Amino acid sequence: DIQMTQSPSTLSATVGDRVTVTCRASQNINIWLAWYRQKPGKAPNLLIYKASTLESGVPSRFSGSGSGTDFTLTISSLQPDDFATYYCQQYNTYSRTFGQGTKVEIK
């Protein structure tokens, strides 16, 4: 099983801040990584796939990078809508696993 570990678990920030979330895979997953944003009581929403490809309709302030085992999600200028929990998810194999999440909260 591939394990996914995110850091930090919680991040305090203000509107306009540049925010970075890190995800590490327990083994090489090439570029087969997706990022999601989840708001309370809602399903996760796909932001990025193939580590760096922006999903259609997602604002350009979101970007992703990385390959192999280390990946990053960056929000260039945090907006009020972005206070939420972010998950990475690998799809290198037939199975899928999610990171434990990073909660972005208001400072």
Added chain:
Amino acid sequence: QVQLQESGPGLVKPSETLSLTCSVSGASVSSGNYYWSWIRQPPGKRPEWIGYIFYTGSTNYNPSLKSRVTISADTSKNQFSLRLGSVTAADTAVYFCARDTLDGIDYWGQGTLVTVSS
């Protein structure tokens, strides 16, 4: 616009079988390069992939749940279903059905809370 909607009991007794159905509109479960998936999320925890059914009818399951899980599809109703046997309190979660594009999960149902309790 693709839409998915879960349905089924919100309360299941321990040792019994959890059964949920996902109704799909705007896409066909019997065509296209998609994995029709079930994912669950215990309160306050990360999502956990349960498994999926491909449009060909082939399935794959989370190894930790494989002995208890069956996912099937009814193409005449454009639905797919989840059965999880021998449930315990640890199976209490919000259950989501979703469409996996092989490059991320792009459409999700709203989720349904299933509580395992006597």
